[in-house]
Amino acid sequence: MLEGGCFCGAVRYVAEGAPFHPTICHCADCRRAAGAPCVAWFSVAMARLRFTRGRPRFFASSAKAERGFCADCGTTLTWRGLATPEEIDVTIAxxxxxxxxxxxxxxxxxxxxxxxxxxxxxxxxxxxxTE
Structure with missing residues (x-):
């Protein structure tokens, strides 16, 4: 079980089960969303991620994905591709x-x-x- 949350503590989550596809993404969308040169992510089954305090706000960051972030402090928390709704990426940091x-x-x-x-x-x- 992995636990985490945003900078201010308004949003907390638990990711259960084995994480997969841990990566560092260098795409322009990740850089702009996080204000960082790259973003480290891991994937987990959508059904295995639950928010234990608060909920992130989501926005369509492109035609193919939505991102979740804390509406209070702005921490980037999740990325979900519309083509793979059964999984969600969570920021490792x-x-x-x-x-x-x-x-x-x-x-x-x-x-x-x-x-x-x-x-x-x-x-x-x-x-x-591609896998």
Missing amino acids: SLDEPEAVPPADHTQAAGRLSWLALADGLPRIPGWR
Whole structure:
């Protein structure tokens, strides 16, 4: 069981079951939504994520996805692709113990900012994961 929440504590969640697809995303949408050079995510079955305090606000960040964030402090919390409604991505950094889910690769690595040096040795997927 993984627990986490937003910066101010208004939204808390529990993700049960094994996380999958832990990644660092370099797409422009993630960068803009988080105000960061990249965002680390893990996936979990939608049915295995429950909010224990508050609820995030959701917005359509593109024609193919929606993002969840804390309406009070703005913390980026989730991403859900409309093509895969049975799963949801959760920001690794919003976990109480982010070391529990280390990223396994970099997705959208072709969009990496040139000044961000990657020296972790993880595989780099130029676009979206296809599995």
